Amino acid sequence: LLSKRTNLNLVIATLSVNYGALAGANFITSQSGVIFRELMRDAGVANDNSFTYVLGVFAATFVIPVILLGGYSLFNAKNSKIAIQTTVPEPFDSKQKKSIVLIFIMIATVLIVPILNLLMPQVSAIEFLNARIDIGFIAVIFALISLFLKLGDEKAVIALIPWNTLIMICGVGMLIRLGVEVGVIYELTEWLSTNVPIWLIPMLVFVISAIMSVFASTLGVVAPTLFPIVLPLAVASGLSPLLLFTCIVVGAQSSSLSPFSSGGSLMLGASQVVIEKNKLFSSLLFKAVPLDISVGIIAILVIQLIF
Numbered sequence: 001l002l003s004k005r006t007n008l009n010l011v012i013a014t015l016s017v018n019y020g021a022l023a024g025a026n027f028i029t030s031q032s033g034v035i036f037r038e039l040m041r042d043a044g045v046a047n048d049n050s051f052t053y054v055l056g057v058f059a060a061t062f063v064i065p066v067i068l069l070g071g072y073s074l075f076n077a078k079n080s081k082i083a084i085q086t087t088v089p090e091p092f093d094s095k096q097k098k099s100i101v102l103i104f105i106m107i108a109t110v111l112i113v114p115i116l117n118l119l120m121p122q123v124s125a126i127e128f129l130n131a132r133i134d135i136g137f138i139a140v141i142f143a144l145i146s147l148f149l150k151l152g153d154e155k156a157v158i159a160l161i162p163w164n165t166l167i168m169i170c171g172v173g174m175l176i177r178l179g180v181e182v183g184v185i186y187e188l189t190e191w192l193s194t195n196v197p198i199w200l201i202p203m204l205v206f207v208i209s210a211i212m213s214v215f216a217s218t219l220g221v222v223a224p225t226l227f228p229i230v231l232p233l234a235v236a237s238g239l240s241p242l243l244l245f246t247c248i249v250v251g252a253q254s255s256s257l258s259p260f261s262s263g264g265s266l267m268l269g270a271s272q273v274v275i276e277k278n279k280l281f282s283s284l285l286f287k288a289v290p291l292d293i294s295v296g297i298i299a300i301l302v303i304q305l306i307f
Contacts, residue, residue: 011288015065019069053242210252223252230245247300264284267280
């Protein structure tokens, strides 16, 4: 709707929405960040390292779109004549203010102990607390506080929970666990470490993730499938686990706008009637996805130079 009103390029508009949603979701306290940490722990990553790795993934998925969209904005500034009619939103009411305060308190509670543990790793009390910080349990406590304060309708909130996604994540997680037990993951790791030049492994991991994500969910399929190979592959190749985790997430999210994947299908479903579905479908599949993958390849090459 915004691109229709302002003549904003449709591909850039969809990329902006997708990039912003994914980057925010990858933060340590958001849905993707929490799931990534749990998957990393299941793959054998220590608690402190999982915290660092997820922050690294968040930083990469935040900086990449800022550079791309910032460059586009500067390049297109002279040709842009956009006038948007806006209405000032109503001030926050008391319930909204209380909700915001609770959210920030929860974020501070989740972040302060791991950060202190990174800064002061030798303090036993902080190390004890950090080993027992569970974001899921803390979130439940703050949800109960919100219920007691009657800040919202719990039935409406429960109805908004993406049960299909959660069930899919659990099912794929069980499937991957079976794959680990029978040795599939380690066979893939051995093949990558022995048949592919080390400098090419990050790019190959990126491409595999991107291809999988064209037809599957990052959280439900790609991350649970590929995260278990990271530590064995890092040991065999000498590459940084953070680099490999970043390649997986950036690769998967670079093709998440595919109409056959969760991001693209949601974009199609949420688009307004003023946008032709067929036009948006073609723009997502043949313009947004190739552009996003191309940017991702360049970004991985730059990140690889850093590591």
